[in-house]
Amino acid sequence: MKNQQMERMRKGKGFIAALDQSGGSTPKALAEYGIQKDAYKNEEEMFDLVHEMRTRIMTSPCFTGDKVVGVILFEQTMxxxxxxxxxxxxxxxxxxxxxxxxxxxxxxxxxxxxxxxxPIPELEKQLERARAKNIFGTKMRSVIKEANPEGIQKVISQQFEYGKQIIDAGLMPILEPEVDIHSPDKEESEKIMMTQILKHLNMLEEEQKIMLKLSIPSQDSFYSELVNHPKVLRVVALSGGYSRDEAVELLEKNPGVIASFSRALLGGLSAQQSDEAFDQVLNASIGKIYQASIT
Structure with missing residues (x-):
């Protein structure tokens, strides 16, 4: 099964849907979906409502492996x-x-x-639970806001340190050192980050592989070396605050990189829509992101 799944991720056409909003980002996600804070009294009701939203997405006829190769889940959703x-x-x-x-x-x-x-003090137990639940891989996010070599080195070192622990647990890690798209020195941050990533990739054992989730680069095709690196299973891009149309247009300029969008995927969906209208909006969104991911 694992080899089949590895091949699916390595060769599969499509993108990864990010449905992993946590406690802090859930109220905003629900509000954008048309469910305001007065619709729930506590955190339990809030998580019930967001699971209903995610279930509606996952069970939609247009949400299939033909165009979606992976989904990132919040722990409660798992x-x-x-x-x-x-x-x-x-x-x-x-x-x-x-x-x-x-x-x-x-x-x-x-x-x-x-x-x-x-710190992720309970990571070992979390990974054990993930394996028991037939999870394929994991994702973890850091943020780079300035082109500070020391800070960026610490981000990449931390990502790879946890990544190797995840590999040892038999899961595929997605490392996500996000570069803030509003950073005035975004391009320089990406250059420093690339140097650090390559350094750590070349220190991995032969059988160790990772995935990378990165902001869409300022320079077109900047991640080509990572896309073709033997230790990288897949490079995926986050939307990072770009609108869907902006994210899709930028992604198309980066062959080999596939999308892993959240807000850019969910935009336009509403709890008040009929199932037919909901599926039409979701299908259009999936189609645009899919096309950009196979360019």
Whole structure:
């Protein structure tokens, strides 16, 4: 099964849907979906509502492995069910989509121009639970806001340190050192980051592979060396605050990089839409992102 899944991710045409909004970002995601804060009384009701939203997306007829190769899940979503099946099993067995799990616990305060990940003290137990739930891989996010070599080096070192622990647990890590798209020295940050990533890739053992989730670069095709690197299974791009149309247009200029969008995927969807209208909007969004991902 694992070899089949590895081949699916390595060669599969399509993109990765990011449905991993956590407690802090869920209220905004629900509001954009047309569900305001007065619709729920506590966190439990909030998470019930966001699971209903995610279930509606995942069970849509247009949400299939033909165009979506993976989905990044929040931990609570992994623990819940879709159509009376554990969510990861539903995705893989019913849709042919690989399930990933967000494992980071949020960001540290800004220091040296970057935000490192907070410690993940229960990572080993989390990975054990993910394996039991048939999760294929994980994702964890840091943020780079300034072209500070020391800060960027710490971000990449931390990402690879956790990444190797995830590989040892038998899962595929997606490392996400996001460069803030509003950074005035974004291009310089990307150059420093690239140097650090290549350095750490070349230190991996022969059988060790990772995935990378990166901001769409300022320079077209800048990540080509990473796309073709033998230790990189796939390079995926986050939308980072770009609109869907902007993100799609920029992604098309980076062959070999596929999308891993959240807001750019969900834009235009509403709890108030009929199923027909909902599916039409989602289908159009999936189509645009898919085309940009296979360019």
């Amino acid at each position: 623990e819940r069910e879709v159509e009376n099946m554990p969510t990861p099993d539903y995705l893989w067995q019913k849709k042919g989509i690989l399930p990933f799990l967000k494992v980071d616990k949020g960001l540290e305060p800004l220091n040296e121009g970057v935000q490192l990940m907070k």
